[in-house]
Amino acid sequence: MLQRKEIRLDLCDPFINDNPRRWSFMEQESIQTYYEHDHDRLDEGFERYRRLKRENFAEAKQSFKTFFFGLKRHILWEEEILFPMFEDKTGMRDAGPTAVMRMEHRQIESLLDALHGKVRAGNPESDIEEEAILRILKPHNDKEESILYPHIDAHLTADEKRLVFAGMEGVPENRYNTCC
Ligand SMILES: [Fe+2]
Ligand SMILES: [Fe+2]
Numbered sequence: 001m002l003q004r005k006e007i008r009l010d011l012c013d014p015f016i017n018d019n020p021r022r023w024s025f026m027e028q029e030s031i032q033t034y035y036e037h038d039h040d041r042l043d044e045g046f047e048r049y050r051r052l053k054r055e056n057f058a059e060a061k062q063s064f065k066t067f068f069f070g071l072k073r074h075i076l077w078e079e080e081i082l083f084p085m086f087e088d089k090t091g092m093r094d095a096g097p098t099a100v101m102r103m104e105h106r107q108i109e110s111l112l113d114a115l116h117g118k119v120r121a122g123n124p125e126s127d128i129e130e131e132a133i134l135r136i137l138k139p140h141n142d143k144e145e146s147i148l149y150p151h152i153d154a155h156l157t158a159d160e161k162r163l164v165f166a167g168m169e170g171v172p173e174n175r176y177n178t179c180c
């Protein structure tokens with residue numbers, strides 16, 4: 001959990017603030033700070049969906065979309081921009097920590113698709129699917145936050161981190177914001 005996230009929330013959140021100047025703010029961030037904040041933001045969207053789905057499905061669905069599209073974007077950022085930078089620097093690819101994270105991403109996506117099917121059908125009876133996602137997503141995020149991101153921060157120069165954030169900015173929305 002980050003201590004400073006309250007003051008960063010709307011500055012860092014592209015769903016709330018689409019001002020492109022946010023990226024110059026992001027350049028001040030460590031990889032760990034930014035990615036942990038994104039984990040927290042996604043967790044909040046998912047928890048809100050779970051809390052509201054039997055009371056107000058339309059509102060719950062908005063929170064699901066924040067979680068669903070945001071998680072797809074987060075995985076895309078990691079796999080296409082962040083991890084390759086780390087892999088190039090360290091030479092750790094097929095047997096390193098990012099290989100394990102990529103494998104877990106495939107499991108998360110498959111579970112997410114099952115839940116997405118229920119949400120699309122307007123069916124709130126998805127506790128089993130949600131719990132299955134949490135069983136893998138929570139330890140996955142913990143491993144990234146406690147091991148991988150600190151490692152990445154230690155290996156990348158400030159210029160390389162700026163390249164990561166610039167690459168994240170360049171990912172078009174239609175790569176992750178599809179259907180619901
Ligand atoms: Fe991940
Ligand atoms: Fe992550």
